[in-house]
Amino acid sequence: xxxxxxxxxxxxxxEEPVHLPCNHSTISGTDYIHWYRQLPSQGPEYxxxxxxxxxxxxMASLAIAEDRKSSTLILHRATLRDAAVYxxxxxxAYSGAGSYQLTFGKGTKLSVIP
Amino acid sequence: ETGVTQSPTHLIKTRGQQVTLRCSSQSxxxxxxxxxxxxxxxxxxxFQYYREExxxxxxxxxxxxxxxxxxxxxxxxVNALELDDSALYLCASSYPASPRGTQYxxxxxxxxxx
Numbered sequence: 001x002x003x004x005x006x007x008x009x010x011x012x013x014x015e016e017p018v019h020l021p022c023n024h025s026t027i028s029g030t031d032y033i034h035w036y037r038q039l040p041s042q043g044p045e046y047x048x049x050x051x052x053x054x055x056x057x058x059m060a061s062l063a064i065a066e067d068r069k070s071s072t073l074i075l076h077r078a079t080l081r082d083a084a085v086y087x088x089x090x091x092x093a094y095s096g097a098g099s100y101q102l103t104f105g106k107g108t109k110l111s112v113i114p
Numbered sequence: 115e116t117g118v119t120q121s122p123t124h125l126i127k128t129r130g131q132q133v134t135l136r137c138s139s140q141s142x143x144x145x146x147x148x149x150x151x152x153x154x155x156x157x158x159x160x161f162q163y164y165r166e167e168x169x170x171x172x173x174x175x176x177x178x179x180x181x182x183x184x185x186x187x188x189x190x191x192v193n194a195l196e197l198d199d200s201a202l203y204l205c206a207s208s209y210p211a212s213p214r215g216t217q218y219x220x221x222x223x224x225x226x227x228x
Binding site for chain 1 (some may be wrong): 118147149154155156157158159160170172204206215216217218219220221222
């Protein structure tokens with residue numbers, strides 16, 4: 001499976017934008033880029049995903065490099081509730097019965113400073 | 115709509131014992147995946163059940179086994195517990211035919227093996 005590389009930790013001030021980087025230089029053409037986050041004492045939750053184009057939803061934006069070898073998760077205004085571990089995951093497109101596993105790395109631990 | 119629920123929330127066992135963890139999937143989801151998360155690490159895929167059959171397995175020994183029931187709830191059984199089995203066990207449900215294939219995680223069961 002193609003792997004992702006993320007910084008171990010990052011800090012942000014509250015109400016400022018946060019850019020969380022992810023490198024995936026061995027990404028294949030059928031890999032989607034997914035982001036999940038895990039708040040303290042909770043299971044992971046889906047944040048956003050994309051293939052080639054930049055994506056926006058109510059939680060965040062995903063900026064994907066033109067060569068797809070890196071991406072950036074953007075939180076437009078960090079709040080204390082955004083303090084979590086953020087995981088960047090490559091996932092094959094669904095193409096049959098069953099659902100593909102998620103391969104998690106260690107992720108980036110985001111601390112938000114009041 | 116009820117989310118993914120897991121029971122129990124915490125469990126303490128001794129080495130050599132057996133344990134059963136339970137998961138109720140989100141309404142309408144026919145696929146359940148189980149993950150093991152050691153302290154400070156990302157979740158690691160154990161196996162997945164789709165329509166009551168195992169549909170993919172990670173690098174875990176046969177003493178990790180599971181079941182999925184007609185209502186799509188699931189059990190994870192671990193025999194001959196070892197100290198290294200101490201971890202947070204996460205269950206995730208999904209509906210694989212959805213384009214996103216998003217997995218929805220429960221809060222986990224924290225297992226301590228003494």
